[in-house]
Amino acid sequence: MNKHELAKNINRFLEYDLDDYIYSTGMQREWILTLKEDSLASYLNKGSISSDTRNMIRTVYSVAKAFQGLSDTKKHPFKKILALKYFDGLLPSQQIADKIGYCLHTYYLKKNDALLEFYKAFIPAQQYYKVFPVIYLDNGVVDAESTKKALDTPKIDNLASFLSSLTYWQTVNLYITLLQARSDISFMDAKKQALANCSNRDKLEHLLDESLNSPNPKQINYSTSSN
Known part of the structure; x- marks a missing residue:
């Protein structure tokens, strides 16, 4: 799979499939911007939570960990791009391009770079939070139902x-x-x-x-x- 196709898969996961994980855990998209590791334990200990819901919570924390480690400079405004696109305002592409000071064409290039950098951090973040199964987007999107089935595997x-x-x-x-x-x-x-x-x-x-x-x-x- 080439980088362009991988970026499309990551975009689809963040824009659509991530909703299955976020909303089934009672979270909100904007929480991705501020979720911290020290809050995970207390979140998992709230009431009776099923194993698949626990796994979805860990997945959301993995997204947050990967996002928060992104580059955030003028040349590589990856964190700002993904925040505005997926977690804070959900702005259209032209408005995001204007906010980061690039033309629309350059914005698309930067967004693809941001998605690829996110993905590089997302795999180890899932392993860090012990997500099972780890979501690999190079072979297509793993949705919440697929995760549940995998969790039920002996x-x-x-x-x-x-x-x-x-x-x-x-x-x-x-x-x-x-x-x-x-x-x-x-x-x-x-x-x-x-x-x-x-x-x-x-x-x-x-x-x-x-x-x-x-x-x-x-x-x-x-x-x-x-x-």
């Missing part, structure tokens, strides 16, 4: 995705660690089993799921020396 899918991202030796090392944590087994025996079974992702996934979710995980005595 956790085992997340484990499978994580394991698929590992290299061969990362898989072997994880296998060794899980085997040693699960039973009294030497490093060499664990390594032999890992090398023999690392291609069996189902078994490894089961070990990892058991280690993460067991109510009585094995306690490891770190004071005991091992070979």
